[in-house]
Amino acid sequence: MADDGVNKGRRRFLVAATTVIGAVGAVGVAVPFLSSWQPSARARAAGAPVKADISKLEPGQRMVVEWRGRPVWILDRSAEMIQRTEGLGSDRLADPDSREPQQPGYAQGPLRSIRPEIGVFIGICTHLGCSPLFKPEPNAEGVGVDDWPGGFFCPCHGSRFDLAGRVFRNVPAPLNLEVPPYYFESDAVIVVGVGEDEEAA
Numbered sequence: 001m002a003d004d005g006v007n008k009g010r011r012r013f014l015v016a017a018t019t020v021i022g023a024v025g026a027v028g029v030a031v032p033f034l035s036s037w038q039p040s041a042r043a044r045a046a047g048a049p050v051k052a053d054i055s056k057l058e059p060g061q062r063m064v065v066e067w068r069g070r071p072v073w074i075l076d077r078s079a080e081m082i083q084r085t086e087g088l089g090s091d092r093l094a095d096p097d098s099r100e101p102q103q104p105g106y107a108q109g110p111l112r113s114i115r116p117e118i119g120v121f122i123g124i125c126t127h128l129g130c131s132p133l134f135k136p137e138p139n140a141e142g143v144g145v146d147d148w149p150g151g152f153f154c155p156c157h158g159s160r161f162d163l164a165g166r167v168f169r170n171v172p173a174p175l176n177l178e179v180p181p182y183y184f185e186s187d188a189v190i191v192v193g194v195g196e197d198e199e200a201a
Helices: 008-035 041-046 079-086 196-200
Strands: 050-053 062-067 070-076 118-122 133-135 151-154 159-162 182-184 189-192
Touching (some): 050 062, 050 070, 118 189, 182 196
Antiparallel strands (some): 062 070, 133 151, 151 159, 182 189
């Protein structure tokens, strides 16, 4: 058979090179397209929900996650902490029944939470926006009162909150700490930024 002058090796090389360049081009187009499905930094800052794994959180411990650029405290309250908190009355707390709208409807009661042992609060003082210190021990030093039941103390201006985020009387902060919308995705995972009622809808 006569040689038709075609170099088959060169043809294979050109076909392979064209395929590789086409594949690279397809990936180059797909990556920005798929990235556009992810929430932007602006969307995350505007309130995209965040997940917190509380599986390693021990009673008496607190962890911090960030939502909307603010610290969110997740507190695992021991049985003794719950008892101390529920024992506080209106003689010491400015809003013991949480009448001001600082928490979702599903986080009512003296502990202001879905589950008694887990408290979730925005860690910003309702006076001037400082971040209070975690002082869970009774009669902790530096709080300014002798009968401290444990809670959060803002050293900036002396505001105090109990372990349910309720503000004490006669301090500068006017309101209880805010409880953000949240729900339990499982026993070990909390989703902050979406409420229990919204998740069920």
